[in-house]
Amino acid sequence: MKNVYLACIALTLITLFTNVINAQEATDEEESKLSLTEGSVDNQFEFIIQRSNNYQEYKVVKKNWLYTLKKNTLDSMARVEKELAESINLSKTQNSEIESLKGKLQESQNHVSTLTNERDSISFFGALIDKSAYKATMWGIVGLLAVVLLFFIYKFKNSNVVTQNAKKALADLEREYEEHRKKALEREQKVRRQLQDEINKQKIAKAK
Incomplete structure (x- = not known):
């Protein structure tokens, strides 16, 4: 046992x-x-937190790390803002094209409707053509415009999705950066106060 x-x-x-x-x-x-030059902003913050030296309950962070992190965060924000601006411009362009196509489609539909009450032969660019052939041609143009319009509507909706995602990503990035910036500033201030207290204690001890 x-x-x-x-x-x-x-x-x-x-x-x-x-x-x-x-x-x-x-x-x-x-x-x-973890890396300070690669990966997401959150991973870069985690790199600094894990690699920083400990001083009692505080973290002592290298200044060049903070400057690098600040630059990377601002670069990320600038990139998201640029993508957002491009998406907004693309949405405006596509919206204008959709409105233009809608106008042309309506004009074609009105023109085709008018033809139903006209004679069998129609003068088209100086030549007489059969009314049924003319109608088929016009309806073909209407169908083509409708397909193009649907395509631009689809692209416009996709562009809106990209725009919304870019806005959300930018807001999340700004909020994350602000939170980490505040935390880093608080840690730095606490460390400075603690170091100043230690210096004062050393001065008092030497004076005695």
Whole structure:
């Protein structure tokens, strides 16, 4: 019984030791994926948080890291704003084209409707053509305009989706940047106060 008990204890210790090693390896692998020059803004913030030095309950962050993070965040915001502006301009252009096509389609439909009450032969660019052939041609043009109109309506709707997604991404990025900026500023202020307190303590100690 004693040997069985010792064997159980040894097995438990081995299992715990293996789990600790695996957890440490997973943590190291996750940290190795973080970068200050690649990945999302959130990953860059996580890089700074994990790689910064600890001072009591505070984090001491390198200034050049903060400057790099600020530049990357502003670049990301500028890129999203540019994509948003391009999407808005594209939506305006497509909307104008859709309105123009609607006008042409309506004109063609009105013209075709007028032809139903006219004579069998119609003068078209100085030549007489059969009324049925003329109607078929006009309705073909109407059908073509309708297809083009549907295509631009489809593109316009897709452009609106892209615009909304870009607006949401920009808002999320601005909110995330503002939150992290405030946190980083608070940490920096706390560290400065703590360091100043330590300096004052050292001065007082030397004075005594």
